[in-house]
Amino acid sequence: MLGRLVLARILDLALVLFGVSVIVFLMIRMIPGDAVAIMLGANAEVTPEAMAELRGRLGLDRPLVEQYLVWAGSALQGDLGSSVWTGRPVADEILLHLWPTLELTVLSLAIGAGLAVPVGCLMAQLRGRGADVAMRVGAIAGLTIPSFWLGIVMILLLAKLAPGFASLGYVPFSTDPIGNLQRMVLPTIALALPILANLSRLVRTAMLDALGQDYIRTARAKGAPERLVVYRHALRNALIPFVTSVGILTGYLLGGAIVVEQVFAIPGLGRLILGAIAERNYPLVQATILVVTLGFVLVNFMVDLLYGLIDPRVRG
Structure with a gap:
């Protein structure tokens, strides 16, 4: 039946998106170097206080599992976060x-x-x-x-x-x-x-x-x-x-x-x-x-x- 096919494909879609979200989340955090230091180094003097502030704002000081759950939960609600540089919603930047x-x-x-x-x-x-x-x-x-x-x-x-x-x-x-x-x-x-x-x-x-x-x-x-x-x-x-x-x-x-x-x-x-x-x-x-x-x-x-x-x- 066509309805059964649609349901099966929707389940496949959800599984693929879940897997991709996990891979993207982990791969970005596995890039060599301190991302916070690189972000700050482009525009300001890199100090421990500034790094700690930005790391806390991005939630990078939390455990990986908690970081993923917070990000995925917000994404499911339509909140993709804010751009680090412009402060604008990421959804607006993408659109x-x-x-x-x-x-x-x-x-x-x-x-x-x-x-x-x-x-x-x-x-x-x-x-x-x-x-x-x-x-x-x-x-x-x-x-x-x-x-x-x-x-x-x-x-x-x-x-x-x-x-x-x-x-x-x-x-x-x-x-x-x-x-x-x-x-x-x-x-x-x-x-x-x-x-x-x-x-x-x-x-x-x-x-x-x-x-x-x-x-x-x-x-x-x-x-x-x-x-x-x-x-x-x-x-x-x-x-x-x-x-x-x-x-x-x-x-x-x-x-x-x-x-x-x-x-x-x-x-x-x-x-x-x-x-x-x-x-x-x-x-x-x-x-x-x-x-x-x-x-x-x-x-x-x-x-x-x-x-x-x-x-x-x-x-x-």
């Missing part, structure tokens, strides 16, 4: 940097996954021909080229060919729609290309397998149009591994966006995480990584539900 990353991720995933289906189907239909070989070579190249390197090359080429084209920084869509899309073109291409290359090869393989099944031969024998055979009968079964891979790639896309954001000077979660790690801003690092993980887990949760809708056998 401020979330939208650029979310926009970049959605655009890249929409373009990469959206083009992968027709490209993969075309590769399957042209199997063994020159066009299929050329597209497969292009897909392999797209998988091997790092996104950050591709971004740097595109910035250099654009500086030569169109110096007036704005490719760095970020402008909110609500403020300047044209400027926003203009600045998102290159980073979106840099992130979408590996997704397109990966998923198109997956769709091609799944389509070739589906097109060789008996029910496809039966549909063709009954005189069904080739377009109907490919896009209605074969594609539905080929989408099962595709949907699963999209959920997995979303998590990697969030990770890849961190580097690409640095290349294109986009003030997203990637730059926020890197800055927080460098400053040993415990509350901000913990909350940001937890939010990114929550996004990844929720995406895979929705993919599991969609998987159950596509393949009725999963519901049982």
